[in-house]
Amino acid sequence: MRYTKEMANLTLSGSHRERRTWDGLILLWVVFWIAMGAAVAVAIWTMSGLADSAVESGRALDSAGKVFEGLGQIPVIGEGPGQFGTEVRQTAENIVVNGEQAGRSIHGLSILLGVTVAVLPSIPVVGFYLPMRLALRRDTRQVRQALRQEGMSERLRDYLAGRATMVLSYDEVMAATRGVPGDDREERRHRLALAELRRLDVPFPSADRST
Secondary structure, eight states: OHHHHHHHHHHHHSOHHHHHHHHHHHHHHHHHHHHHHHHHHHHHHHTHHHHHHHHHHHHHHHHHHHHHHHHHTSTTTOSHHHHHHHHHHHHHHHHHHHHHHHHHHHHHHHHHHHHHHHHTTHHHHHHHHHHHHHHHHHHHHHHHHHHHHHOSOHHHHHHHHHHHHHHSOHHHHHHHTTTOOTTOHHHHHHHHHHHHHHHHTOOOOTTSOOO
16 A cells, blocks of 8 residues: 555655656556456457367267258168267257357456456555546646736735645645745745645746745
């Protein structure tokens, strides 16, 4: 579970470049297992050729049975070959039926295993990572919209500074507020708001206060 914790930290507090890197790694992971699932499905599907061969053998045996049945209709030869031909045809019919059933089973198994291999390994990763990335993207969009509508208002600055203290690491908070006097709460809020904007990859409005 260590990698999931690292993904969570990067998703919440990582830089835009780090999140892009993880996006690429997750995409490669998913594509890799989809390719593996397809390979497994194809490999098992081709095994249905054995069932097809059995079906063809059964049909050939049925043709031979017909020949013996035809011989049994000749009075000089008698009924022996005809009875033997009937038994051969019954055996051939069983071979054909079983071969067709085996072929359908192999096809179904190939699809089932292929989908399982393609999807199952990605469920924990995508199911854990994707919701956080979507939430972050939604939050970024809302912040951009708020900046366009009202600029860096006091309310938005308070929100961004509060978010920064929750999602940024201790070192990142200390780095963002380095050099700020302990009693200068306004500058501290401003620095934290800037750090949160950098985390969201949202440019700071040039018309507002700069550092």
